[in-house]
Amino acid sequence: MAEPSGAGDSIPLDGPGLDMAAGEEFLQEVFRILLEEGVRKSTDVTQKVCDWKEPQELRELLDLELRSDGEGRERLLQRCRDVLRFSVRTGALPVHTSAHRSAAPGQPSASQFSPAQTPCGTAPPASARLFPGHPRFFNQLFSGLDHHALAGRFLTETLNTSPYTYEVAPVLVLMEEQVLATLRELVGWSSGDGIFAPGGSISNMLAMNVARFWRFPESRSRGNWDLPRLGLFASQESHYSILKGAALLGIGTDNVHLVRTDERGKMIPEELEKEIQRVKAEGSEPLFVCATSGTTVLGAFDPLDAIADICARHGLWLHVDAAWGGSALLSPRLRHLLAGIHRADSVTWNPHKLLMVGLQCSAFLLRDSSGLLQRCHGVGASYLFQRDKFYDVSLDTGDKSPQCGRRADGLKLWILWKAVGTKGLAQRVERAFGATRYLLEQVKRREGFQLVMEPEFINLCFWFIPPSLRGQESSPEFWDKLGKVAPAIKEKMIRRGSMMVGYQPHGSQVNFFRQIITNPAVTRQDLDFFLDEIQELGWDL
Template sequence: MSKLYFATTQRLAKSRLYFSVNNIEKSVSPFCQTISRKMATNPDVTKPASPEEQDKFLNDVFQMCMQRAVQASRDRNTPLVNFKKPEELKKLLNFELQGTGESHTNLLALCDKVFDYSVLSGHPYFFNQQIGGLDSYGYAGNLITDALTTNGHTYEIAPVFTMTEFAVLEHMLKLVGFHNGEGTFCPGGSYCGMLAMNVARLQKYPDSKSKGLYGLPRLVTFCSEQAHYSAEKNSTLLGLGTDNCWKVKCDNRGKMIPEEFEKRVIQCKNEGAVPIMVVATAGTTVLGAFDPFHEIADICSRHDIWMHIDAAWGGAALLSQKYKHLCDGVNRADSLAWNPHKMMMAPIQCSVLLLKEKDLLNRCHSINVPYLFQNDKPYDTKYDLSRNLVQCGRSCDALKLWLMWKAKGDSGFESQVNQALAKAEYLTEQIRKRSDFRLVIPEPEYTNVSFWYIPPSMAGKEENADYFKQLASIVPTIKLRMQLSGKLLVGYSPVGDYPTFFRMIVLNDKVNFEDMDHVLNEIERNGRDL
């Protein structure tokens, strides 16, 4: 597959086949027309394609991926989105499945349209979510994993993938400070939180592995008002119920207030319930806040509560000598979730759950499965990963991150994080200098920069309830204009008493300081008439 990767790249450089963004409304783009003319199609589409035809199809699709995703994501003049409403998209693409197959020509045309109407999240002007960029090494890792199409559940069928997972987890455990811990790759940070909650419950009540919730007291979990919504959903999934996921007040920077947490714990006990877990956050979704981990850990120690840290977004700060103080105290947690597919720019999905103590996953999740997990294998069966997990079918997500780490080293990731924070700090300073912009949080901790744009029509007005209502309505209007133009995507959100504001996420390593100015100029241009 690596030969295919480089051979195709070289062929692209020679052929210089560029797609036309001006013709994306056409049913078949010039790119696809070029490929269609070169293809020898089989008129009998019910007959399986030969291996040679399938290889040709794969090469053509890979060429399309290189041009329309990898290379297009580096081009600021390429629109990053051609937004269509669902009813429009249904007319532009035939989503229905039928009894007979289609020719490779038609399939390539469909693939081409996928690119036409998809969002280029790797584009330098994509600031919408906590993903972005397109890492070549991570992409290469995905190609290899998909080509080998195996299951990451046992060493027997995934030996290299298993060893890369062990290597990456060992390195990440050291970074967190879990020196005798364990971990696993999971399908997303929400799933990490679910596993952690299950371990917390089984640690407190080991018999619940076999007997379930029957006979147990009311169990309560805690999270801040600004924690990820998965904390509440996981309470439902594990049978605790959303009523037993208690929210804790935050300060005006979005941080959990420790005193409020302890008040809630005492209230829980006074009601005859049992507090089993708190979800603290390293880098909240909207404001990028880091909870006071030491104070929360002290409370957990006093009341025998499992401390889980959702570091899906902010865990990458541990890679930087300059910014790792943001995560001071995470080593005191019992478990921690970290999503390298966020700040580290690994391709989605790439999420890790780390636990301070070894063998917890085995004690909580292992059962006797003799057809899959045998003890007479010619290797240490600790490498049969799914033995300790809920999943059997597992994507081999470690390879892409391992390959990225091999290519960059700790120093490369540190530079990546430092640059992202530097650009966010530059953006913050530019907002301060512009009278028609206002920061929500005067000193953002991370790369979430939240702000309002104040158009000339609102300048100098009394800041009453009507003022803030109008201010909140301006943000989505500007966002829609930029979205329809295809030139820029920036997210927005309300939080607490703050009216809706722009939430800018900086992480793409292809973004520069000029791009920060460009964002403010575009928002100003699209909003000055409001």
């Protein structure tokens, strides 16, 4: 497995990486705070609508700085109280819940399950237990439950506001400002801009739109009519949002040129150069290159420095889609995977994936600090963005986004960061890397398991070859039959409710499993069970 020296070494995997009991106690206290401060006081007419503070005073009261070391429980609980106290009370209504959700007619309730009734003897069936927090859910690039981030999500929902202006979301506007600045610092920028977007796809589309405005400011008012035919470039392994963005923005999917990748799924810089030259020769105008740091299936990292050199030579906008791999920047041992990212013009980073912040949390980061984002998207609606307000209107950041109403996705990341610190987030990334390394060694040792390739990141791709197909690799029907194995095994595991993992074909390669570990609750026992279960479910195929 390609890894930096020391990364993932000596990381204990015998027990969970989170203190689940302490986390539940913390949430119980947060629930009490939410009920009293967020619900009761928000519907009490004797309370102020807001406890107004000037920006600098509020910054000091909130102590917004994100530090390396995490804080204790009582301090975090007080921070939750402060978020509610200093935020605008919009009148969220109380929600009445019962201790146990009733089951559908004819179905047992969750409390009726016992270990003896379950497929594995340890947990209830899929209808009651298969959710992204389960340590045997490996299906997506997100999984797991962080109690602190969940507390931030509860706070966000309770506040029920949009962070477009400081007057209605003072706490949230300042938090977003701080979190985005810290993410930019990790990229390697001392200044810049950014906004939280509803997912990595939209963040990538924002990059495309800003790049077009940067080159052709008149496109904002006159559209594409007077523009030359534009050329966008991304690798064959790039996220499908680049094609969707080209369609949405009127650039056209025919003008997205997919650059060849090497055997590991990395963009080949020489092929990028050839594509740019070809597009120029055809009379089109190259505009935008999207490099990927952590591809969806193989987890590949494009060579950013070499790509940046090409973009600089041709005057192209370089965007890095680090939605998946961006969190490696938190680890001193792993950030080399994104070497050269500081040369990008824009970056997409999704903390809701590897950091377990919870859906959704996607940052669109911009190196430009001249107000390009505002000029590209802003229209200055007079009922929101009045210029004669009594406070610093530069804090009314909502006009940077194409959205009006927008979720405050930075709060849950801020709370999580406050809880565990930069060091804790780095350890989370490194634990996932260490767990993948352990599983890789087990795959190599077990008969019937075959790697697609050595992983660069935490995407572990492999086939399971059932006994009926072993030794038949030279048969013309082998690969066709093998391609039916993963779907059959997945159907069995879902019907059993034991676990969930993704599969897909890739180019000329037939269906294989893609195992992703992001949940710190996953232990060595869970990983051993994962392989045992695939072997058992596929044995008679």
